[in-house]
Amino acid sequence: MEKAIKILTQNFGLEDSHTLEAYTKTGGYQAVRKVLGKIAPEGVIEEVKRSNLRGLGGAGFPTGMKWSFISKPSKKPVYLLINGDEGEPGTFKDRTIMTRDPHRLIEGVLLASYALGAHTAYIYVRGEFTFCMEALGKAIAEAKEAGYLGKNILKSGFDLDVYIHPGAGAYICGEETALIESLEGKPGRPRNKPPFPAVVGAFGCPTIVNNVETIAHVPQILLNGAEWFAKIGSDRNGGTRLFSVSGHVKKPGVYELPMGTPLREILYEHAGGIIGDSPLKGVIPGGSSAPILRPEEVDVGMDFDQLAKIGSMGGSGGIIAMAEGTCMVWALHNLARFYAHESCGQCSPCREGTGWAEKVLRRIEGGHGTASDIELLEKIAKGMMTRTICPLADACALPILSYLKKYRDEFEAHVREKRCPVRPKRAA
C-alpha cells in the first residue's frame, strides 16, 4: 500500500484550516499565481483533461472534457455553478471542504472560471448547511479583501465574483439542471435535454456545473501537474476522492483515498471494520442510488469504471455498510421512501413509480405482501427506468432491482411468513 496521499484534506488537521492564512501558508493560491494570465485557458483545460479528474458529484464525467463543451468566444456570459447540494443519502464530504478548507474550493473556482471565461460563479449550498454558508461567506470576504476575487485579480486583468446561493430542502436540486432552475428562483424541476447547460444553462447562458470536491482538486492539479494527479489514481480515474463511510462500521467518517482503493480496505482498515465484528451483509458503494454489493464483492477497486463493471456505480462516494441482522426489505423501503419524497413530480413514471414502489415495499415489509408483489415491484422499477427527464427514477429503480436480485430470498421470506423474519422486534 502506498503511503497516504492527502490532497483535499491535507490541511484538515490544522487548527485554523479554514482561514486564508492557514491556506496560503501551505501553498494556497500558488496555482492562481502560476496560472492566471500566464497559461492560456485552453492550456488549463488541457491540463485538467490529462489529469483524469472525474466529476465527483456522482456521474464521474471527465471534468476537462466537460469544460471543453463551452464554445469560445461566447457572446453571452458564462456561468460556473458549484454543486454543494450534497443530498445523496450516505454522503457528507463536500461539507468538510466547505467548512474546513473553503479557500481550496475558492481557488478552484477561480481557476475553473478562468479556464471557462466565467466572471460570475455561484456556489449552491444545501439549505440545511448554514454552517457551510457561514464559513464560505467568511472565506469569500477574506479572498476578496486579499485581491483573489473581484476586479483585476492579481493584476491579471481577470475579474470574478463568487456568490453563495442557498438551497431550501430538495434533493433533486443536486441534479444539474434542477440546480439551474433553483438558482433562477424556480422549483427545482430538471430540464429536458437538449439543450445542454453548456449551451443554454443558467439565465439562458452557457453554464458548467461541477461538484465541490471536483473543483477543490483543481489547484493542486495545476500546481503539481496532470501526470502527478493521474498517477495517484487508477486507470482513467485520476487522483483521490473523499469516501464518506457510514452505517455499521466502527469508525465512520470521511476518508481521502486514491481512486481505485479496494472497498475491503476502506471498510476494514480505514473504517475499522464492522461494529461488533459482525459479518457484513451488504454495502452500498456510491451513495444510496448505487446498486448494493454483497460481501463477496467488496474486493472491487473503488473507481467509476471498476464499479460500473460489476453493475454498480461510483456515484457520490458514499459507502453505507450493513451488518448481518439488517433487514434488506426494510433498508430498501427506507430508500424508496426517500426517492418518493424527493421526486420533483414532473415525469409520470417517476412521480407515480417511486410512490408506488414505496407503498408496495411498505406492504411487503409489514408482512402484508403477496408473491405477486415482488414481481410487481420489479415491474415498477423496470417501468420507470430510462424513461424520464433526469436519472432520479433510475436512482430509485436500480437499487430496487439489485436488492431484489441479491436478496430475493429475504423478500420471499417476508411474503411467506407474513412478517419480517430479520427484525422480529421493531420499534414502534
Place this chain on the structure above:
Amino acid sequence: MASVVINGERYDVADGERLIDVCDRVGVYIPRFCYHPNLSVAGNCRMCLVEIEGMPKLQISCNTNVRDGMSVLTDSQKVKEARADVLEFIFINHPLDCPICDQAGECKLQDYYMEVGLYKSRMPQEFKVKKPRKAIRWGSGIVFDAERCVLCTRCVRFMEEVVGKRAIGVTNRGDHEEIALLEPLSTLYAGNLADICPVGALTSEDFRFKMRVWFLSRTDTICPGCSRGCNITAWHKDKKIYRFTPRQNDSVNHAWMCDIGRYSYKEENSSSLILKGWVREGSGTKEMATPELLGVLAQELKGLKGKAKESSVAALVAPDRTNEEIFTVCAFMAEIFGSSRVVLDVPAPKGPKDDLLLTGEMASNPAGLSLFAFRSAKPYTIDAFKQDLKEGKLEAVMLFGDAWEGLEAAWPGMQEAFKALPTLAIFASKRKASFPQARFVIPSASMIQKDGTWVNVTGHVQRVRKAYRLNRDILADGESLGLLAEFMGESFQVGKLEDITKRFLEAIGGLSGASLADVGLEGVSLPSEEQPKHLEA
C-alpha cells in the same frame, strides 16, 4: 431539407422540425398528454417515447428535432411496452369511473388505455394519494377536478404563455404535486382550458354533464363573435347547438377562441332566433308564413322601381352578413329597383379588444362588407342615407342582418328617424335584431343554417357552413329575395353559392379566380395590399 425514415417510410421534411409534428402530418399518431403544438414543450408525461436509431434510450418525440438521416420507430415492441408502462403509472392515481366522467369520449387517458387493454389498475384503491374528491369551481366557467388531473401542465402553460397571466400553478412535489388556482382566472379565454386539458380535470361548467359527446354531430365553421373569425367546430344535435370549440388554424386563432365567442352559441339556438316572420298591422302584429309575408311586402314595393341615384328604395347591410349575401343584396337592388342605394359602411358593434384574438369589432364580417364597399368609386354612405331619409326621398328601406348596435351607437335617434318611412322591412335571424319600427320582419337563416364566406380582420376569407335549417319559414336571404322578385312579377336569379363567392372575390380583387373550394377548411388570405382598409385607422 432533411430526409427521415419513420417506421420504414421515407419522408422529406424541414430540418429541425419537431418529430411529433412531422409524425402528425404524415399520419403516424403518437400518443401524448403534455405536448400541445401551440404551447412550449414540457416533456413531462413521457407518453410520446419513440425509438431512434443509434440511441440506446427511447426519446420523447415532442422534444426531438428531426435531423437528416434520422430513422425512427414509433411502433416497435420496445416503444409499445414503454407506452403501456407509462400509461399504467399515470393510471394508478386516477379514478376508474369513466362512465360518470364528463370527459368520457374525449379523454386521452380513456382512449389510450382502451388501446393498450389496461382495464384494471393494479394499485388498490386505498393506496391512492388522497386528493379532494369534489369538483371545484374555478370561476370563469371552469370546473377543476383534481383527482383526474395527470399533471401535464398544459393549463399552466396556456395561462402563462397565451393569456400572459400566471394564475395556475403546480404546488408541492412528487406524488403530492397538484395543480392549483393561485389567482383568479379572470380572463376571457378560460374556456380553452377545458379544451386543452387532455383528461376530465378541467371541464366547462356550461357543458358539464349536459351531453355525451358521442351523441353530437359536428360542423366545422367560423365563430360569429368578432371579426377575428376563429375557426370552430359547432357541436349539435336535433337542431340545437351544445357548444362551440376552437379548431386549429395557425393563420387565424391557433387553437384558441375567446369565451364571448364560445358561449355565443346560445344566441344561435332557437330561443334567440326569429322562427316566424310577421307584419305590423295597426297597433298589433300578425305572424305569417314567409312566402305569404313576402307577398304582402311585394305589393308595397311594386312600382317603386326608379333610376339608380334617384331610387326611393334603399337597403342597409349589417356587418354580420356573408359575402354572398352582401353581393346578392346589391345585385337585387340594382336589378329589381335599379337602385345603387345600398349602405355598406354600417359600423360593427364595439366590444373588448386585446392582443390575443378579440378585435373589438363584435361582428363576423365587417371586413367583407367594407372590401365590397371599396369596390365602388362612390359608395352610398350612411351619411348620404341619413340625408335622404331626412329629406323624405325614401319610401322603402330594407335591412339585412342582425348587428345593428354599432350603427345605433353612432346614430342617436336612429329608430326615431325610421319612423316616417312608409315601408321598413328587416331580414334578420335574431330576435334582438328586430327593429321596433319595422313593418316587416322576415326570418333569415342564422350562421348555422347557411353556407357562405366571411373575411376576417386580417383579410382571411373563411367558410361558414350550414348544419341544419330550423324550419321552412327561415330562408337564406337569396331565397327570400328570389321569392320577393317573383311576387313583384320580376325575375331575379340568385345563382349557385359557388358562383356568387367567385364573383364576390373577383369584385374585391386580390383573389380573382379563387373559388369556394379554394377557401376550404383553412381559408385563404388576401394579398397584403388588398387587406381590409378600414383597419388601418
Place this chain on the structure above:
Amino acid sequence: MSPEVLAFSEEAQAELESILQAYPTKQACLLPVLHLVHREFGYISDPIAEAVAGLLEIPFAVAVEVLTFYTLFARRPQAKYVIQVCRGLSCALLGQEELLAYLKNRLKIKEGEMTPDGLFELKTVECLGGCGESPIVRINETYYELQTIDRLESTLKELSKGPKKGA
C-alpha cells in the same frame, strides 16, 4: 398586498440589498429572499409570499410554487424548537427509530405536531448529510450528532429551561 408588510430590520435590509446585486434577474433572488424573510418572521404565509412576490416583481403563483416545492419553508408559525429527526438510511441503521419513538412518547406528540406550550415540534427529515455521526437530530439550525436517548433528554431539558415562545 403591498411590500410594506415586509418591515425589515436594518441588517435584513442590508442583506436584501446585497442579494439583489448578486443576480442578473430579480426572480433569482427568490430563494435567498425567502430565507431572509423566513428568518425575520419565522414562517411565510400567503400575505408575506405576496409581498415578496411584489418586491421581486414576480407572480404570486411562482412564489407559492417555490414555497411548496421546497421543504425548509414553514407556512405557519412554528414551535420555538423544531426537532428534526433524520430518517435517512445511515441514521436508521444506528437507532433513529428508537429516538423517534422516545421523542413521541416524551413530548406526547406525533410527527408533524407541536407541544401545547409551543416549545417543541417534531418532524422527520431525509438524510441530513451528517451520516458520519449518525444518528443525527437537527434542532432549528443546529446539528446534534451521535444522538442517544440520554443525550437527547439532556438537550431537551436544557432547551426547556429557556423562555417559552412569545414570553
